[in-house]
Ligand code: HEC
């Protein structure tokens with residue numbers, strides 16, 4: 001009984017999933033080919049039993065109703081062995097088949113192939129970081145098409161969960177533990193990257209952990225990898241703050257505004273003056289100390305840059321008054337050059353659009369010549 005239904009449903013699923021259905025989003029990984037038919041088969045089994053039982057119920061109610069002038073019958077059959085055996089055995093066979101196929105595919109989904117391309121994934125309140133074998137990092141996930149990809153995942157604070165609906169894969173990231181997830185996407189995603197969600201409610205910024213998965217052809221992926229690991233090195237020092245600054249600020253934007261609006265973190269407007277002994281330098285940190293008392297020669301931070309750098313690498317060491325310890329550390333994600341770029345952006349904040357972070361001036365065509 002199961003086999004024909006299974007095939008029928010597999011045909012149905014193959015017909016509908018590329019565009020997605022009311023039940024499932026478009027299928028974009030090889031795992032979907034085993035998950036989807038099973039999902040639809042179970043769905044159909046549920047329909048058949050639900051409507052079958054309902055129809056029998058209505059039929060019996062009508063057929064055996066007590067008619068006018070008829071006495072209530074209490075001498076109906078008490079047992080019917082073939083009937084009772086069949087309604088025990090048939091569902092048992094069905095669930096055994098479901099278990100067999102489900103467990104086989106579950107093992108397959110849980111066991112990454114040995115030749116998989118490995119991406120290291122770290123989840124943190126509230127960001128994803130994807131790190132590739134050549135050291136490149138990214139906020140969105142980029143993967144090569146046509147080969148198995150393994151995500152080796154860990155969480156640095158609380159439980160997170162990596163869910164890519166189009167790939168039919170989902171796995172928790174548990175602090176203090178590594179977990180794996182693997183998939184193979186054969187089609188390049190182009191203009192329609194796949195969604196990646198955190199599906200473990202992890203605090204205020206949980207909804208900012210939505211990302212995209214871009215599937216690139218192998219040669220495009222290789223080119224992207226090289227570009228991604230070197231883009232910062234190619235920018236000359238004096239152009240860093242406006243060429244790299246906004247690109248890095250995109251990772252801070254969800255919490256830090258440039259126009260004075262308070263967010264999850266303090267606005268960068270006025271930050272340069274606060275750390276340089278100007279307006280705001282008497283504002284207090286959570287522990288009662290002030291900017292002026294911590295920054296300066298002989299103090300905890302000899303220079304404002306030291307303070308800013310430390311705020312980015314060890315966000316918990318001073319908490320700006322009124323804010324919680326909500327910033328992820330960018331240790332291992334932003335190198336010194338990247339930190340130079342953001343600090344430069346903080347310094348020249350007036351040159352950037354306060355809403356979008358876009359650089360407002362004409363980028364100089366040629367490098368500046370020193371007058372000294
Ligand atoms: C998830 C939210 C979040 C993100 C993303 C984030 N921050 Fe923060 N940031 C905070 C919070 C909250 C504080 C205040 C508490 C503290 O000092 O740690 C803060 C404080 C700071 C401070 C100190 C500000 C001051 O007024 O003294 C700096 C500098 C800073 N962040 C830089 C960055 C940079 C650079 C990035 C991006 C590369 C970034 N932050 C990304 C939440 C965030």
Ligand SMILES: [Cu+2]
Nearest residue numbers: 160198202209
């Ligand atoms: Cu999360």
